[in-house]
Amino acid sequence: AGTGLEVRKQEDGSYVLHYADTTGRTSADVTLPLMTVSTASLKQGTAEEGYRVSNVSGVGLWDERSLRDTPYSMSVVPSDLIENINAQNMEQIFKMNPLTQGEDINRHNGVPFVTIRGFQSNNPIYDGIPMADANGSAVSMVEIDRVEILSGTSGFLYGGGRVGGAVNYVTKSPTDVPLRRLTFGNYGGTQFYGHADIGGKFDDQGRFGYRANLLYQGGDTAIGEPVNQKVANIVLDGHLTDALYADVKYTYNDYRKEAPQPFFNSTGERTAIDTSKRYSPKWASNDIESHKAYTSLRWDPSKYFTLRSAFFYQNTRAKTNLVTLNQQVDRTFIPRISSGNPSQKYENYGGYIYLDTRFSTFAVDHKLTVGYSSTVIDQVAIDGSYWSGTNLSLSEIKNIPKPAWGEPSNVLSTYLGRYNNILIGDDITFNKQWSAMVGFNYATTMSRSTGFYGNGSKYEKSALTPTVSLLYKPIEEVTTYVSYMEALERGTVVGNTYTNYGQVFPPLVSKQYEVGAKYDINSNLLLSTALFRIEKANQFSNLATPLPTYIQDGLQVHNGVELVLTGKITDNLTIMGGGTLMDLSVEKANDPALEGKKPTNAASRMGKIYAEYALPWITGLSLTGGIYYTGERYADAANTDKIPNYTLYDIGARYTTRVLDKALTVRLNVINLTGKNYWQNAGYLGVPRTVAFSASMMF
Template sequence: MARHASLPSSAQRTLPRKQGLASFAPSGTTSAVRSALMTGLMLGAVGVTTPLAYAQSAAPAASAARSYNIQAGPLDRVLNSFAAIAGVEFSSDASLLQGRSSRGLSGIFTVEQGFAELLRGQGLNASRQGNGSYILVKPAEQGSRPSGEVTLAAVKVTGTTVSPTDLPASYAGGQVARGAKLGVLGNVDVMDAPFNVTAYTAQAIADQQAATVGEVLRNDPSVRFTTSDGHNAENITIRGFEINSSELAFNGMYGMLPGAHVPTEFVERVEVFKGPAAMLSGIAPSGAVGGVVNLVTKRATEQDLTRLTTSYASNSHLTQAADIGRRFGAEKRLGVRFNGSLGYGETTLEDQKKRDNFSSLGLDYRGERWKMELDAYSAHQNQSDGSPLMVGFSTLGRVIDAPDTSKNALRGTYAHQRTDGAMLRGEVELTRGLSAYAALGTANYNYDGFINGTRVVLTNANGNATGQTYNQAGYTRSSSGETGLRSSFSTGSIAHQMVASFAQQHTTTGLATVNTSASYVTNIYDPKTNPTIAGAHGAVARSADNIYSSLALADTLSLFEDSTLLTLGARSQSVKQKMATPTAYEESAITPMLGLVVKPWGPEVSLYANYIEGLSPGVVVSSVYANEGETLAPYKTRQKEVGVKWEHGSFINTFSLFSILKPSTISVATSASRPTLALDGEQKNQGFEWTIAGQLSRQVRMLGGAAYTVGEQVRAATAANDGKKAPGVPAWTANLGSEWDLPWISGLTLNGRVTYTSAQYLDAANKLELPSWTRWDAGANYALSAFSKPVVLRFAVENLTDEHYWSGRFGEGFATLGAPRTYKLSATVDF
């Protein structure tokens, strides 16, 4: 990650980074995949352990242009972020930068143009040295230096400080960020975080043409999907545990995002926290414990922005998008950022059409010692004449080959979804080292049509299947609030970062009586017969009314000159379900957390460990069981994790070993006529992860990693399944993406990604096994200037080989399908 450097004579220096790459070649892969992944592993070993001569001496061509998106902030931080992304060595005297701020940088620039734009009006220049590095000078000094050479003293690299409330800078290469939000702890530098966390940037989103948050998550080796590509929802697993699309966080709060696909137009960061996080973020609405995905929204930069993008995706889906940002006032305190898009056309599923409308407005005001932020959006998604399938194998008893996923077996189905949301957040500095914050948000999600139940069950190996359609409707109304205090102080030689927070979420849901069609017969390989379409659904009535309240307290202690960071915290969480059956439910639980980071060899290596818990709502036992009416408390998922983060040059490796134990309710036989419902079930997922990000050289960037996970049913609902593998948890997963700036064609970047998932079981009995699969993606981006306007052209082919494959598990015995070959093309122009 990008670092400041401490030099004698108050100098600062940003160093070009040497890189490494790591990947696993899972057993059972094809020889081509094994060769590719092992080649990546060997390149990484060379990059990590051997200095690259050209990385130290060669400088990127001054005429090479690329796209930048650097947020406003202190001038020293912005300049160092720019230098790190550009891959150049940059030195400065701290006294020249003290008290200066920058508007940031957005657009397409060469290195020389970027420095010139950042230093405009500052009375400073970036002088290029003979070795390709740059030094900050005053104009009078520049001419006085013979040949412009500067001799710098030895450099000691030290870590940067990430403010708990300011957006962390981008890391080298621009694909990920220097830090991420860790719930109530605020923004934390990744090398200071006792967890495995990755924050994908707006630049990565744009360069990958990721239209939804789900598409961004395809970069992460620990994330896999439990819905078919193109489905109405994008549900995922992290470390083998499920997370619904409704459980993503919005600027740190649950329940505030669109209920369907979450568009990326208004997203600045997609932050992925791996593992349970009850103490940090509170209980998720449905009790998910695999991790947290948090979205950070865009803000107006110091530079005016008017960006228009036209996108095409096969078969004929077009999207027009606008991104407009302005700041107003003599000191530009008021910022306005508007994002809007309209998409329409046919998807890769034959005859299926989608129309998407999205608009958002982000306002912010920066006072002397306070700031306010307001986000509001409206998202509409309409899908007609088809839906991707999920296919069941329980009746057939074995898994057969996947069909061509462009075939449409659900013609005539449709779905309408709309979400409107808004959030207000404020912060004020009360005294030096003490600040208060508060946030309030609301979201209203409505849907109707054939949202779920888009599945069939196979009856023979020829692909014949039966199914039903389900016409349904409903709503979710959510309101969330949070308030807290942050304090920074010292007790002797120990520095403290303390936070206290109170949060509450109130959610009501409504469901209509579902209208189910008569059974129909189809064939997944040749779906000539249209399904039977269910009639109108019933009236919508309220079905749940839940309140989640919590109080959290945490303290991060910094010891031994910041070489040791100890974080202690706990959250008291209450769950109130007013409409639970047979009676209302109200219980509470306390979830502790301990995190430790030790840097024994300097800031480039962090050893970390954590213990943290997740929380899922309990239940009131129904009349089916002998303990009818008993209230089961919220149950805790427990994680233990240790790891190493190694930052070598402009490249970071994260190695993690984790063990997660999740309880569940099971039916226990008794001597009475009815069984007892008990919280005695357990699933244990444990394994290791290796993730990478950064620049392998000045022209090559890498992103991805590999994970090995063993999921075990420690105590299953059926005793015969005890000790068997947990369904839906592949042992090996790997994602490896790369970008290469062609040195002989300025502005042209080639990119690619390979994704591998090993075999996995669909059922608890381990009788239905999906085969492994590999997907290849490739593309190119070209940044140029047309009519004096910055333009970026992007082209990509996903699933390059048009592989037909079962991508994952959806419920007991059901499999999901990956998308067919998909072409994407876009043009972005800044005015």
Template sequence: MTSFFPDARWRQAARRALLRAHLTLPAALCLTAFHSPAIHAQEAAVFLDIPAQSLDAALIQLGRQTGLQVFYAPEAVSGLRAPALQGRLTPDQALARLLAGQPVDYRREGREVTLNRSDVTQLKPVTVLGNTLPPGAALQQEGGEAEGYRVRTVSSLGTLGAMDIRDAPYAITVVPRDLITNIQAQSPDDVFRINPTTQSTTPQMTGWAPMVRIRGFGTYDTAEDGLRRPNSFATSMEDKERVEVLSGLSGFMYGAASPGGMVNYVYKRPTLERLNSLTVGNYGGSQYYAHGDFGGRIDAQGRAGYRLNVVRQDGSTAIDDQKVDRTLISGALDWQLTDRLLAEVNASYHRYRTEGASAYWTYRPGVSRTPVPDASKQWSQPWIRDEFEKTRLMGKLTYQASDRITLRGSVMREYHDRPVQDHTMNSGRLNDEYYQIAIRSGRTKNEYQAATLMADIDLETGPLSHRLTLGYYGYSDKSWATPDSPNTGWLGPFPRSAPVHRPEPVFPDTASRPYYSGKMENQNLFLGDVIEFGDQWTLIAGVNHSRIRTRSLNAQGVRTQPDYDQRRNSPSVSLSYKPLSWLTTYATYIEGLEQGGVAPEEASNRDQIMAPMVSKQKEIGVKASVGGTLLTAALFDIEKAYEFIDGGNTYTQDGRQQHRGLELTASGKVSERVTVFGGLTWLDAKVKQSALDGKMPMNVSRTVAKLYSEYAFAEVPGLALTGGIYYTGKQWADDANTSRLPSFTTADVGLRYATKVSGKPLTLRLNVNNLADRNYWINSYYVGPPRSVAFSAQMQF
């Protein structure tokens, strides 16, 4: 039985976000009650307070207040109104009163209710979930392998909260848990590789925070469970429910950020049913690991639940003399304190150690970048080390103050302790040789904080329905730097035919106490209004008052540059039109404030912060549900200030950078046995009003195309062939457009087999990445990863 979504309107969609899941399930699951079919015959009456409103909204309230799950299709409730209900009623009595005189029939089995309109035959159902299903558990029902990894809901759009992807007037892609698991993703790089709108720019194995390129703009900006942070060092994927990627400006939703987009990592939440899962495997090379995933309810009433993920990994990667040693413990607790108050808590501890982190490459003008260095070789040094210890705490409260007011609050704090950080830089100076410098930095620390306080208010003015959202959104980064960063000096020349490894030098002691080096914070006050014009038109208008403040200090506590304090109002307006229930069109204009870039290490003005930048985006798009596939298309035009290293080796800000392009994506089932997840981005990127007028920004490809697919064999139930092909066009390796990187195409292939052993589900996975073992530049600084073979066995019990 295939499922459809009801026509969700903006006000209702945001209000139901925490308590509604849109499911596409096979018939057997849709008709399986959580309780005996006879349970409703002895149910007690409960107090209900449901105002007169649309039948769609009334059913949502009924689900919240009784715990019923109601299945229906858009046509079943379209244009219908429901009377007010107040007082003590059994769920059956409430259903009968809501549906009295309506052209709707219903059937109840246990806690599930299926609605059918009298004049529509064989309607296909969806689910509205009441307060028996916490929001995290609701997300778990989406994006499954059986659905072709197609998701319905984005868990967070910052200030706007959760929303139906089809209705959101923004370009959004989501990599859900089942897909993360099936490609055996170890780091964000694996997710960015298959996601159609992202390109990995700074791989995690370099020791730096993973940088991703979206619509041609690089960004470190990330969020975790919707809470902002400036970067995401040493990120693991085993405790993530999904990775949500918003393409383009996010100033209204998330505050100051890069115009490329926002990556939101969503943590796993407690499960409704008992979950015990154990996976053992290898991520490539000899990176053997064990991963335990456990969840369930704590109390008999099911109001509190837990989730625990534990990972232990140790071994060498597919690159010579490179090793990863990590331990992850990540837990979550949800507690429905009252029918109107939900508490969510997260805590995690992560220890991540790397040996032989990948090298950073630069080339002098005129020096050829071919042949590409052999990616399987260790072009750094085996004794290069990087260590992280991270502790994260997060808490959220959601309070349904009334049927028209919802309060949302959250706070997050994360501590980073980095005892040692080594980096290697290679410099190509002649066509057949390179020089190298190795740097060892002492202990550094960071303390990240984020907090939100928001109110959602529903009201009506004449024929218009409003959902006002207002509140505060902020985050900060306190940093402690090291006074010691000894290095080897530039050594060489070495032949580029093979790397040269040298004995580890005796560096000076770098164990001195780190000093407080400053703070960066972004505070936002916002007001937004979601206005409905009937069933087809929706307008979103809002403004974000964003303030950026930074302070930089040296080891003596003296400011290294004047304090940075900039603020601006960033407006946003979107208009959506739904000519058909399965088709959405939209137009969006949004602005955003972004902190100026920081001069890189190779610039003469290293670490200098540039002036703040204002970015502007215009976008029109369309989203369509065709069968079991979600198709999206977006035309965009983005402008921001241009920053580059000039001829005098000074990092500067001059002119504008404009990216115009087309973004296409597809996800879901194209047939019963074929799944697709892919897309295309075409860019016309150029610099204007600058000394580099007409040039294309460096490290930007005109075309990126990706297609991941799966085929399920009918002859062998449970067996699937998986794989993908990923193309990146040519990129300029310098700002002056004198050196160009060739295009590259990589391919993955894999097999998955799901069966049962002694009645317990067992899944075997095999993935080969970069099948042809091709050497290529992912950008002007880093070589792409070599071929690697990952395999695992997962047992649920």
């Protein structure tokens, strides 16, 4: 406006400027040079984009790459979705995700337990750095930018363990534009909280940035469990030169939960226990204090070389008073309670260094990566005492008086576990349609333990675990792949809660075969599916009382298919849904009674869908909800204790508007709408009906 110029669209799609008024001027048209517009710098995974993420931050030694061109089954949960469902912890995320079987979060001091493809995967990964053990991990939701869930064996990528899958917590980074956001809300019951998220750049050139997340939470859960949590997350980063980037991150987490629900070590039958009631005494508790520090560096001296490295350290102290119940024939329970006097100390540390080189052999392009990674857990505990009660009804458990524990023994139990990995991988591009990813990991696992961790046991084993993937793109929007991967897992050192305390099992080498396809239906909608087969040694507890025996016998074979659809169906409808179907069995067992049985705690069927609908006639208002089905499982190897299937329903709403010229978002979520009584796994009750809400304002 006001320039005297007009724009005309030409037949070939280009645009031409000319003078609207040619009086006294030339009539020559002016053609502007070609301009390319890219969305690469825009934030992925927003609610407006249907929570669709195009790239993953990296998978093992492979660097950041397209999600569609990654030959593994993956699902990404962005921060917008985490905030919009008022997720207090990963339990809500795992419940919603089609690839994961959600379980209890409170066990072992906040460890995010999850089952993927029928195998438990507990050891978290922070910014691509795997932890050697789950104990002391203390995942905090306010530090997470997004969660990348890999479904399937990840031994080559992250070293030992994680046979069924891996969960990578990508933490928050400084923002390119100033961020000032305050959130006040309630996680259910009287659990009110306040959260501040502040980020931006220090300088006008945008070379140095910062991010701070602060959380305070206090009150009772929906069933009267007092909770108190304080979290501080600080991030600094900088482009030290045009080719050199570095960051430093720190997180402090102080968490306490009183009267957490008991653990059911054995149940005579799976009766419908009312999950809306609390069954533990008020003096039972779960305390954890954690310090985490990260640092990473990336150097790109030329277009042919990239050096990537990162280091992680976490120091955690934990104290627990947890109630374990053994059900009797008359449906009474014998409680067993561990002393909370001794504290446990966990140190998790690890890191990696990778060198990427790019070159071509004739018409074939290569991105060759070599590197080393290591991760260690060092934990120390003071031996405590246990108290066992008499037969009580379930309602009487919460009235147990606090036992007189006396002084701790001052006898130390120690455990040291380590995974070392020497890796080489080649990302090969033959042409626009064909590519391959080939790699080898010389993995070493080692453990050393004393006291109730393993009675002086030592262990070390190495193995070469390969992977190979072949990708084919019949059209630009579709990627198909076949892959093979192996994983080394250290032999279990049986702890003192079993009759065969101190026994060391032989190492495990698991194998996975997978065929998959990913289809970009449009820029905001991705459909992916995979067929897989996993073979792993079978390990289980026989659930005997008063102490069970831990057993390794036979081979777990999991055959299955997965399907996931994420993104916008229409401009107003967003979904994240899919399902998993598996055929599970135990084969080659020495005990004939185990042959053909189902592995424990693995649901063979899951179907889940979460949806949001933006009402077209009320700007800013979206209705949300989900339906989540988990099939039946078995709690024991003999398949006599069946955990019933269940279906959970969530509903909610979100409204976005402007108040005093500031963006305001109000969210409401009702979890387990029907108040369904269910078992999350063999030992833990489900989550009762919970109402959560929040309000976020930019300032």
